[in-house]
Amino acid sequence: MKLKELSLINYKNFESKSFTFDSKINCFVGENGIGKTNILDAIYHLAFGKSYFNPISSQNIKHGEAFFVVDGIFEKSNEDEKIIVSLKRGQKKIIKRNGKPYDRFSDHIGFIPLVIISPADRDLIIEGSETRRKFIDSVIAQNDKTYLSNLINYNKVLSQRNALLKYFALNNTFNAETLSVYNAQLSEYGTAIFEVRDAFIKAFEPIFNKHYTAISNDKEQVTLSYKSDLFNDDLITLFENSLAKDRALQYSSVGIHKDDLNFLIDEHPIKKFGSQGQQKSFLIALKLAQFDFVKELSGVSPILLLDDVFDKLDENRVSQIIKMVDDSHFGQLFISDTHPERTENVVKETHQSYKMFKL
Missing domain, CATH: 3.40.50.300 (P-loop containing nucleotide triphosphate hydrolases)
Known part of the structure; x- marks a missing residue:
């Protein structure tokens, strides 16, 4: 290319x-x-x-x-x-x-x-979980149209579920049947997304570690792990258990839209314990691993x-x-x-x- x-x-x-x-x-x-x-x-x-x-x-x-x-x-x-x-x-x-x-x-x-490495990547470390989810999604979606489609559909249904929760609160009403329709759709799309993300991180982490080791001359140990509600329970059960909380908050408090990545250096969060150079090395290793991953899947x-x-x-x-x-x-x-x-x-x-x- x-x-x-x-x-x-x-x-x-x-x-x-x-x-x-x-x-x-x-x-x-x-x-x-x-x-x-x-x-x-x-x-x-x-x-x-x-x-x-x-x-x-x-x-x-x-x-x-x-x-x-x-x-x-x-x-x-x-x-x-x-x-x-x-x-x-x-x-x-x-x-x-x-x-x-x-x-x-x-x-x-x-x-x-295409892969970009930029000072703006520091947001992956210092910002909230949404930034890190976008990173996972952008890497996977470059080579997986089904994943991208599931993600678009999940976000669309999630917006509808959140709008329904707001409607319930504003009108002092509740309809479990309507909510269960959205729960079922989110479960279908969300479970598929979770499984792909989990498999991706398992394949991605060794590539990332190889690059960090090369950049840092093997001075520190870094780890990258996937954090998701779905490791604890299936999505339908999670929605059922969080119903009271969701109705109070008027939005969906559990699901794959809350997933995150843990970035650790010598078993401590790199955000707090990594130097500026270590953080930059971590991000470059992350992006070089992205390069390898995209190259292997696309053949380009x-x-x-x-x-x-x-x-x-x-x-x-x-x-x-x-x-x-x-x-x-x-x-x-x-x-x-x-x-x-x-x-x-x-x-x-x-x-x-x-x-x-x-x-």
Whole structure:
């Protein structure tokens, strides 16, 4: 999988900009605030139909303009694939593949395998469980359309169940039969999602550990584990047991929408006990494991975006990452950094072809 050309119109801080890329390594260098990360985000946008950093689509339009267009030409299985993402203010976003619009955005997910490593990933450690669930879901959904469909359906029915609980409270009424219909649907979708997540973490954790060991030179022990209500009981029973609580809260307090991941370093939460460097190493290992997982399932080397990845890491950890990048295991890389000399020295060590873009 390679991105050959990229064109931006009114995207974030760019009025009009075009790039032709090297098939291996591409580096965007320049001062903070000049738009390096925005270019990486545009590439992410082409793969996932949304920004990695700002979920409000209209805020990705350049200030004062009425629309944005991100246009990319990818090479996949020796065929050129043209992907366009566009948005006009007040209208729905459009994603086109080779000139044909998608009916459902979910049909596009997984077509362009891609992994991003960014300082924003720190949210996986410091934010709430929703951020970590989104990470699990994004990795699995790239290669499992049934999972994505179950997830969409689960969230739709969950919203309906929550609306019903609010209706009961507002109207001082209750209908167990109607609620049981939603419980049964949520049980069907939720159980399927839980089983896939559980299997995924079991397969994913050894890959993650391998990468963390390489980055840290085996200095610390890290673990990654899955936390879910469904380890304790089936979903129907959980809903029955939490009925009084759900009616009082007016929302569903149990289910796979409450799942989480435990991140531990030497058996302690990394959020509290990990240094900044250890946390960053943990996140990079997590994303490199994601890369391996997606590559194995899709049979294609994902595009890898490294946003400002060399800051706050000691020299030894950086050199370990470079050795990994030097491996032919990786396909096309895009790197952003504030230090042109540092970046060029790093990529020269990989003995791969590269292009430098000074912004």
